[in-house]
Amino acid sequence: MTSPLxxxxxxxxxxxxxLGASAAFGRTAADGQTAAAPAAKTRVVLVxxxxxxxxxxxxxxxVIRQMLDEAVAKLLDRSDPVEAFKGLVKPDDVVGIRTNVxxxxxxxxxxxxxxxxxxxxxxxxEKNIGLDDHTVRTxxxxxxxxxxxxxxxxxxxxxxxxxxxxxxxxxxxxSQPAHxxxxxxxxxxxxxxxxxxxxxRLNVLCALTPQFHGRGPHNFSxxxxxxxxxxxxxxxxxxVDAVGLRLITAKRRIELGPxxxxxxxxxxxxxxxxxxxxxxxxxxxxxLVKLGWLDDVLI
Amino acid sequence: MRLARSxxxxxxxxxxxxxxxxxxxxxxxxxxxVFDWKASGPDRVFDRKTLYDYxxxxxxxxxxxxxxxxxxxxxxxxxxxxxxxxxxxxGSPAEAFGIFSCDRQDPEAGIGQGSxxxxxxxxxxxxxxxVSITVSGNEDKAEQAVLALGKAVAPLxxxxxxxxxxxxxxxxxxxxxxxxxxxxxNVHLGNxxxxxxxxxxxxxxxxxxxxxxxxxxxxxxxxxxxxxYPDAGRASxxxxxxxxxxxxxxxxxxxxxxxxxxxxxxxxxxxxxxAVFEATSKAFAARLAASITGPPK
Numbered sequence: 001m002t003s004p005l006x007x008x009x010x011x012x013x014x015x016x017x018x019l020g021a022s023a024a025f026g027r028t029a030a031d032g033q034t035a036a037a038p039a040a041k042t043r044v045v046l047v048x049x050x051x052x053x054x055x056x057x058x059x060x061x062x063v064i065r066q067m068l069d070e071a072v073a074k075l076l077d078r079s080d081p082v083e084a085f086k087g088l089v090k091p092d093d094v095v096g097i098r099t100n101v102x103x104x105x106x107x108x109x110x111x112x113x114x115x116x117x118x119x120x121x122x123x124x125x126e127k128n129i130g131l132d133d134h135t136v137r138t139x140x141x142x143x144x145x146x147x148x149x150x151x152x153x154x155x156x157x158x159x160x161x162x163x164x165x166x167x168x169x170x171x172x173x174x175s176q177p178a179h180x181x182x183x184x185x186x187x188x189x190x191x192x193x194x195x196x197x198x199x200x201r202l203n204v205l206c207a208l209t210p211q212f213h214g215r216g217p218h219n220f221s222x223x224x225x226x227x228x229x230x231x232x233x234x235x236x237x238x239x240v241d242a243v244g245l246r247l248i249t250a251k252r253r254i255e256l257g258p259x260x261x262x263x264x265x266x267x268x269x270x271x272x273x274x275x276x277x278x279x280x281x282x283x284x285x286x287x288l289v290k291l292g293w294l295d296d297v298l299i
Numbered sequence: 300m301r302l303a304r305s306x307x308x309x310x311x312x313x314x315x316x317x318x319x320x321x322x323x324x325x326x327x328x329x330x331x332x333v334f335d336w337k338a339s340g341p342d343r344v345f346d347r348k349t350l351y352d353y354x355x356x357x358x359x360x361x362x363x364x365x366x367x368x369x370x371x372x373x374x375x376x377x378x379x380x381x382x383x384x385x386x387x388x389x390g391s392p393a394e395a396f397g398i399f400s401c402d403r404q405d406p407e408a409g410i411g412q413g414s415x416x417x418x419x420x421x422x423x424x425x426x427x428x429x430v431s432i433t434v435s436g437n438e439d440k441a442e443q444a445v446l447a448l449g450k451a452v453a454p455l456x457x458x459x460x461x462x463x464x465x466x467x468x469x470x471x472x473x474x475x476x477x478x479x480x481x482x483x484x485n486v487h488l489g490n491x492x493x494x495x496x497x498x499x500x501x502x503x504x505x506x507x508x509x510x511x512x513x514x515x516x517x518x519x520x521x522x523x524x525x526x527x528y529p530d531a532g533r534a535s536x537x538x539x540x541x542x543x544x545x546x547x548x549x550x551x552x553x554x555x556x557x558x559x560x561x562x563x564x565x566x567x568x569x570x571x572x573x574a575v576f577e578a579t580s581k582a583f584a585a586r587l588a589a590s591i592t593g594p595p596k
Contacts, residue, residue: 102355104435158360159486177351180359182498183489215402216420217385217431219357222438223418264489267496 041287042280044234044243047071048293052208052229059208061110064231068114070291071233072202082121088201089147091123094130095201096145100152100168101133104220107152111206111231115149136171137195148196150237151204154244155211158219160184161266162248164241165203172196183265188272188279191237203240205232210244212251213263226251229293238272238279239286243299245269246283250298322370322388322428328455329372329384333444336374336382343371363484363504364398365390374444380436384448387429392460397481399424401491407477408446411453412460418442421449428456465509468525468571470590473515480510492522492576499544500572501537505529513587521561521578523587527571534567541565541574554581568592 047067051060069081078084089095097115099107112131119129130141137143150165157163159180169190170176179186190196208231213224228247234240245266253261273281280286290297323344331338343353346368350358353371361369367388374382389395396413405417411430414423419438422431432449434441463481480491483506485498491510494500502508507527514520528534542549546563549555554564557577564575564584568591578584 158357158490183496215404216422216433217357218354218433219360221420262493264493265496
């Protein structure tokens with residue numbers, strides 16, 4: 001009897017990640033202190049709040065700011081969020097916030113504003129903070145950026161399986177279609193580009209309204225978006241995406257059934273670890289810290 | 300009755316227009332207003348080179364078919380709810396059926412040669428065209444307008460065309476026709492059914508694939524993938540690759556029981572490969588695989 005690879009086996013396969021691949025993300029750039037995560041594990045913080053969206057699904061900005069503060073403080077084991085951000089950036093950094101403007105599910109503006117506000121609280125001059133998506137390769141601020149913040153929503157993607165923090169850097173590529181073959185397998189290599197390498201200080205995967213399935217011409221339908229009211233935050237984009245994939249998979253299992261639980265075929269997350277060494281995808285090597293609201297947390 | 304009168308007023312001029320033609324020539328024939336929704340912004344046309352400008356991240360789904368161009372018109376109501384009408388010239392009826400078939404989940408809407416409607420999304424195909432109408436905003440309010448717009452556009456896209464010849468290879472007994480998908484490469488197979496994280500069947504734009512699901516009256520069930528390659532050599536090589544990667548313990552018939560997921564099997568005849576998944580028995584797997592070895596259906 002043989003057992004061909006199933007979708008679930010495929011996800012388990014990411015557990016073949018290389019130990020220590022995320023070492024570059026285990027140390028904060030600004031103060032040289034080792035980040036709070038135990039050496040053997042990469043910390044990812046999931047924070048949720050029942051009031052992150054109101055009854056009309058509008059974003060609750062004060063709550064979202066509080067969520068980001070709690071997550072980043074916990075990520076770096078600091079009691080004060082400003083001190084935590086000071087652990088991520090230096091006052092003389094030029095910081096590019098790599099956001100996502102996809103019209104159907106953009107990075108929520110309150111999250112962008114919360115990040116920018118805390119960067120300024122940490123001492124970064126406002127004129128040295130930029131926000132961009134499609135023109136990051138040529139945006140003068142991003143060209144001279146010394147630090148990057150990676151922020152975007154989590155959703156499924158027809159080619160890559162999942163769009164997360166790894167895919168968010170595709171606009172740094174000279175050719176975006178060049179990274180589309182083989183289920184976008186090469187996305188991890190984007191973090192090795194000269195404009196990017198070693199600069200990512202924080203990854204924020206917005207799970208306020210994740211999309212667990214895609215349909216239609218733009219691979220988007222509101223039917224497959226739900227109010228999860230969470231943020232997934234980490235220093236390692238691979239680990240953050242691995243947690244995001246667990247969430248999407250769990251939701252799909254409930255809504256679409258076990259046969260469709262894994263979006264096809266999110267191999268780029270495992271390969272970002274095993275081939276490109278830009279983080280860790282192995283669930284056994286990720287410390288997932290959950291803060292706040294736990295109803296229907298799924299993971 | 301009121302609805303019927305409204306449609307007559309809005310669409311009466313459409314009943315006499317001629318069908319067919321490049322998508323941009325459809326522009327004057329398509330209604331500028333549907334109930335409360337009025338055309339907003341200029342009509343747009345995107346081709347294979349510019350499709351990325353319209354679809355941020357989704358163009359490959361269409362480029363994996365023989366997509367030629369898409370006509371796009373948006374409509375908005377007073378509350379800024381939007382409809383987006385997309386009319387795709389897919390080059391042939393087979394390709395139009397293909398892009399439609401890869402994403403079917405909603406009930407039939409009775410428009411064109413095949414359609415489906417669910418909240419916020421109407422999809423149908425006719426002739427060489429595939430059409431989608433999507434809603435941004437109040438999906439409930441838009442339902443009547445979406446369906447009316449689809450019914451107005453469908454007559455412009457004739458004549459009807461034939462589905463892919465490959466579909467005729469499928470055994471009829473137990474076939475769940477609404478689940479049948481036609482495509483070319485691994486992108487669409489991966490979305491339809493997970494075979495492997497690698498392209499073990501060597502699919503590319505030159506291969507023709509049909510994926511079908513079966514639920515026979517006997518209680519047997521299974522899934523059948525047929526692939527036509529440019530030549531028999533590639534079909535044989537793909538079968539060998541499949542056996543090595545997916546069914547390493549296959550017997551002399553190319554069949555193996557795959558854990559608790561039933562039987563899988565692979566066979567070839569000439570340039571065509573048949574792969575069976577999740578069959579309830581080896582005999583049923585063989586019956587499905589025989590679709591390429593028996594007489595033409």
